[in-house]
Amino acid sequence: MIIDYHLHSKYSVDGRMSIEEACKNAIMEGIGEIAFTDHIDLDWPDPDLTFNISDIDQYINEIDEMRRKYRGQLIIKTGIEVGMQPQVLDETSDIVNNYPFDFVIASVHIVKGMDPYRREYYKGKTKEESYRLYYEETLELINEFSDFDVLGHLGYVRRYSPLPYEQGEDLLCFDLIEEILKTLIENGKGIEVNTSGYKHSSNCPMPSFKIIERYRELGGTIITIGSDAHSVEDIGFGFEAGLEIIKKSGFDSITSFNSRMQRSIPI
Numbered sequence: 157m158i159i160d161y162h163l164h165s166k167y168s169v170d171g172r173m174s175i176e177e178a179c180k181n182a183i184m185e186g187i188g189e190i191a192f193t194d195h196i197d198l199d200w201p202d203p204d205l206t207f208n209i210s211d212i213d214q215y216i217n218e219i220d221e222m223r224r225k226y227r228g229q230l231i232i233k234t235g236i237e238v239g240m241q242p243q244v245l246d247e248t249s250d251i252v253n254n255y256p257f258d259f260v261i262a263s264v265h266i267v268k269g270m271d272p273y274r275r276e277y278y279k280g281k282t283k284e285e286s287y288r289l290y291y292e293e294t295l296e297l298i299n300e301f302s303d304f305d306v307l308g309h310l311g312y313v314r315r316y317s318p319l320p321y322e323q324g325e326d327l328l329c330f331d332l333i334e335e336i337l338k339t340l341i342e343n344g345k346g347i348e349v350n351t352s353g354y355k356h357s358s359n360c361p362m363p364s365f366k367i368i369e370r371y372r373e374l375g376g377t378i379i380t381i382g383s384d385a386h387s388v389e390d391i392g393f394g395f396e397a398g399l400e401i402i403k404k405s406g407f408d409s410i411t412s413f414n415s416r417m418q419r420s421i422p423i
């Protein structure tokens with residue numbers, strides 16, 4: 157069964173599909189299970205943007221309604237993508253623990269108050285420095301925060317870097333990447349394979365093959381796949397290649413979640 161565990165609806169400021177549009181399109185694409193993972197990213201540095209679900213109860217109710225409506229056609233999970241920053245971890249934990257989520261992705265979208273989506277982040281840094289700062293921040297944050305199931309799109313800086321992608325760049329700072337993987341495994345956390353990376357000139361998921369393979373070699377067992385779709389045409393995007401890489405890395409199943417409890421789905 158194909159499952160897409162990273163979807164943004166209009167409950168995210170950058171989402172362009174309704175919950176129901178996403179469900180209908182997933183069914184048309186032959187996807188068996190999806191998780192909505194709208195943003196809860198507190199204290200966003202740009203005051204004009206709010207990456208936060210304005211009414212979480214309404215979000216959960218709407219997903220519940222679609223679950224009932226499409227029962228037998230599509231399994232629908234209630235997830236969130238929380239953004240980690242040092243100053244928001246306690247408040248984020250409260251949100252995660254106060255609502256009945258099935259699945260939680262934790263991602264780093266803001267590094268030391270800077271947004272790697274913007275060019276300023278890369279100013280005055282070598283390519284390696286732009287990655288190192290992001291990986292160091294990620295490592296620190298996952299040592300402090302544990303209210304999540306998988307780490308989102310590891311290697312995110314690549315997505316918006318203005319510097320042209322070079323072969324092997326995905327493995328820069330591999331020492332830090334290994335530390336991140338070991339910490340995740342020790343804490344019983346997984347990684348997601350984010351196939352939006354196939355839209356980028358690197359033409360590989362985040363994280364890339366060697367990193368997924370290393371996670372497996374180190375003993376990691378929890379892995380999800382997600383398109384990070386913000387509009388209907390991207391649901392399930394890049395899954396054929398993504399699943400191939402997951403298998404090549406030594407996995408014969410991926411992970412689904414129900415009320416934060418994991419289950420293996422053979423691939």
Ligand SMILES: [Zn+2]
Pocket residue numbers: 237263265308309
């Ligand atoms: Zn994200």
Ligand SMILES: [Zn+2]
Pocket residue numbers: 162164237384
């Ligand atoms: Zn996302």
